[in-house]
Amino acid sequence: MEDLAEDFCRELIGRNLLQPCDFLGDLSDVAGNYCKMHDLLRSLAHSLISDESIFLGDHEQSPNTNPLSKLRRLSMVNKGERLEVPDVLKQQQCLRTLLVWRSSEIKMVDNELLKTLGFLRVMDLSNTSLESLPDSVADLLHMRYLNFDRTKIKKCPSPSDASCLRLEGTPLTHVPKGIGELKDLNHLQGFVIGHDDRRDDEGCDLKELQSLSQLRFLEINRLERTQPAGVPVNSSFLRTLILNCGQLEDEVEAVAIQRIDKIYNELSPRSTHLHRLEILKFFGSGFPRWMMSTSLHVSFPNLTEIRLSSCKTCPQLPPLGLLPQLKSLHIWNTGAIKTIGPEFLGPRASSAATSFPMLEELEFWWMSNWEEWSFGMVEGVGEERRGALKLLPRLTKLELIKCPKLKALPPLGLLPELKSLHIKTAGAIITIGPEFLGPCASSAATSFPKLEYLEFEEMSNWEEWSFGMVEGVGEERRGAPKLLPCLTKLKLDYCPKLRALRPLGLLPELKYLSILLRFDASRFSSH
Structure with missing residues (x-):
């Protein structure tokens, strides 16, 4: 369906x-x-x-409805701590959908109210102050969709036939055993796994997920609390998988690292339909084996989005360049990584292989120890140009934010579809020169052929930006049309040591130039 x-x-x-x-x-x-x-x-x-x-706003309490009509959907703004539904709707007993908007004061739902809404299929109480639900919620036999995102609910509701249960951003400390009985569940978000020592009832473990074979969306939190059980995520319909540990401590014991390594290795997703994967706050010795495999493209042929965030102890990235459908990649706060090189692109089976063939958006944020980024190309100029055409051929947006130890930039000018480039807080970079543009294999070569937006921000030690052209004016002008031919917007924000810019007048499409006043004007000149 x-x-x-x-x-x-x-x-x-x-x-x-x-x-x-x-x-x-x-x-x-x-x-x-x-x-x-x-x-x-x-x-x-x-x-x-x-x-x-019908929609009931702030001051509408009694809807003006035809008594012969059968209302199926109610969207409402509720003022007060108790959820109130107009009597005329409760009397009809035909409401299927209840959506609450801008009602942060709601703290409770009456048992009697739920009894009058016996045919309810969808209930969205997200972004309220709801603390609990009466036990009668389990008697709503037609309930399919429950959304309690960003509420204060402390006990997990469990209607027998729910297909979507959303619990993201709640103070839930655990989910009691029994979640595996929801055989039709296909969306489980904010699922807190493992036992909470402060509670008497036992929490769910990974084995309970085995029976949820219809899952399409699965978010598991507090994975460090569970035990290795040899249980993979085996839903063949799974489209989104989010794996999250708790708050990462500065010092983690070796035993805990070994345990979390084993847990993640055993999770090994087995869905070729997986589109989105997120690994958050992982503190193992390295990414799971199923991510580091050179057959990654076989295991995840349809993966389009990956987020790796706060995996502070992983020293090397997986060979994500192998993924044939990957379109969006976000890598944030991976402090153990010092070098990104050919291993990130993946082994090339032949000279015709392409790394990141479909990637459109790439972000590196808060990479505190990252020092070197290499495409790993052959040193010969001609070979490098031929290799570059097979690397990131569709990348349109690249962000490098807060990478303070990154010493140099790879030849990004070779990326044929790049349109937006933002580099911020790369304090170790002193010079940006011809290596940034990429070598020209012939007089017809163009650097940054489609780049439209370029921003450098908070480059505290950047002193020189050279286009690498021949110094003679005539030669420089002949070379200029092949450099940044589509650039329309250039921003330079707080680059206090930058001494000079090469002739910006040679950029044929430049329409917007922003140089913020934090520059040291006495050191800045233009030739």
Whole structure:
């Protein structure tokens, strides 16, 4: 059913009836994405469902409805600590969807109210102060979707037929045993695993997930509290997997590192449908074996998005360049990494191999010990140019933020589709020269052929930026059209030691130049 719904969503997007809010041009995975529609279409939709759907604002308590109509959907703003539904709707006993907006004061839901909403299928109480639910929530036999994201709920509700349970950002310390009985569950978010010593009831372990074979979205928190059980994540339908440890301590005992290594190695996802993978606050000795494998592209042929965040103890990145469909890669706060080189691209089976063939967006943030970034190309100029065409051929956006020890930049000018480049707080860089542009194999070569936006920010030790052209004015002008031919916006923010800029007038499309006043004007000149 979910696959059919996604097909319908893709068709609506293809016909421009829906517009994804965050769209990279990929319709392969629409699950979990927010969409919007044109105001005219929205008005039409409202008119078509006017007898079945209603919105109650801040001061509307009694809806003006046709007594013969059967309302199915209620969106409301609730003032006060108790959730209140108008009597006229409770009497109809036909409400299917209840959505609460801008109602942060709600703390409780009455048992009697839930009894009158026996046909409810969707209930969204996210972003409220809800602390608990009555036990009668388990009697809502038709309930399919429960959203308690960012509430204060401390006990996990468990309606028997729920297919989506969202608990992200709650103070839950554990989920009692029994989650494995929700056989139809396909979306489990904010799932806290393991036992809490402060509670009498026993918490869930990884074995309970074995019976949840329909899962498409799975987020597991506090993985360090569980024990190795030889249990892989075996849902063949899984599209999104988020693995999260608790708060990372500065010092971790060797026994804890060995245990978390074993837990993650045994998790080994077995879904070729996986689109999104996040590894958060992992403190093992290195990324799991199933991520470091040279057959990564075979195990995850459809993976499009990866986030690696606060994996502070992993000294080497996986060979992610092997992934054939990867479009978005975010690497944040991996403090143990000092060098990124050919191992990141993956072994090349032949001269025709391509690393990161579909990657469009790449971010490195808070890489506190990162010193060297190498593409690992052949030193010969001609070979390097031929190799570059097979590296990151679709990358359009690159961000290097707070990498204070990075000493030099690779030949980013070779990236054929790069449109946006932002470099911030790379304090170890002193000179940016021809190596940044990439070698020209012939007079027809172009550096940064499609770059439109370039920003350098807080480069505290950067002294020189050279385009590497021949010094003679005529030669320099002949070379200029092949350098940054599409650049329209250049920003330089707090680069206090930068002494000179080469002729910006030779950049044919430059329309916006920002040099903030934090520059030391006495040291700055333009030739």
